[in-house]
């Protein structure tokens with residue numbers, strides 16, 4: 644069944660996600676801060692470009708959003724031109740930004756003042772997952788509300804699940820990032836060691852990837868790391884933003900995350916080496932840099 648929906652934030656992720664909603668027959672009103680990108684989107688898809696989040700959200704049953712961080716999310720939701728001001732009571736705001744759980748709860752409470760339902764739904768799967776409509780979506784919100792938006796999320800997801808109330812999607816994404824940080828650092832150290840030991844690192848990976856050391860990172864990034872190529876998606880600047888939310892949440896809930904905290908510092912070294920836009924597997928670079936000294 645076709646629905647009236649909106650999409651705010653047509654970045655690397657949001658642009659193709661909004662495209663899948665349109666391709667599935669939904670009527671999509673879009674907003675992007677840089678208007679030329681919204682113009683580009685409507686030249687490629689059925690839809691309407693709007694000048695503010697509020698005007699994009701007007702009349703829609705469900706408003707999707709995918710912007711950068713907590714502050715960006717507040718910018719596009721609150722105030723006279725924010726999405727909440729345009730949304731009708733009973734409609735649902737679905738946020739795909741990776742944010743803090745704190746801001747999800749804060750905006751959930753704010754939305755409730757307008758009679759709007761709020762769902763936090765960060766994604767994993769990267770640019771390729773968004774472009775192929777194969778994202779994994781981790782969701783927090785009321786059960787009935789999450790069920791209500793599930794068929795729409797299916798347009799761009801291969802896996803979606805509700806993990807609890809508002810904030811639970813962001814907390815689950817934090818678990819995801821903790822796993823990735825430790826795994827990538829382990830792989831970077833392993834490749835560095837193999838090289839220093841005079842082994843053929845590519846051959847070593849071919850062998851050990853068939854055993855217990857195997858990981859998604861090993862299967863998808865080891866070869867590009869060995870080649871010194873770090874242009875494969877999720878950027879170090881984004882990862883530091885995410886680890887910032889992880890470490891803030893850990894301070895609140897009493898978790899001890901020594902490896903995540905350390906890897907966050909290694910990523911700051913990558914930034915200092917000019918690699919803020921390199922992908923997360925660039926943890927190999929500071930190791931090689933130190934070895935060269």
Ligand SMILES: NC(=O)c1ccc[n+]([C@@H]2O[C@H](COP(=O)([O-])OP(=O)(O)OC[C@H]3O[C@@H](n4cnc5c(N)ncnc54)[C@H](OP(=O)(O)O)[C@@H]3O)[C@@H](O)[C@H]2O)c1
Nearest residue numbers: 652653654655656676677710711715718740741769770877
């Ligand atoms: N890229 C990935 O591989 C990936 C994977 C998983 C999760 N994520 C998460 O998904 C989110 C979006 O990532 P992305 O890669 O799509 O980022 P991006 O390409 O930089 O896009 C960010 C979008 O947010 C908009 N925006 C940012 N600040 C804004 C503000 N203050 N007011 C209005 N609009 C604003 C940008 O508008 P402009 O066009 O005007 O700049 C753009 O449309 C992030 O939270 C990221 O951590 C990304």
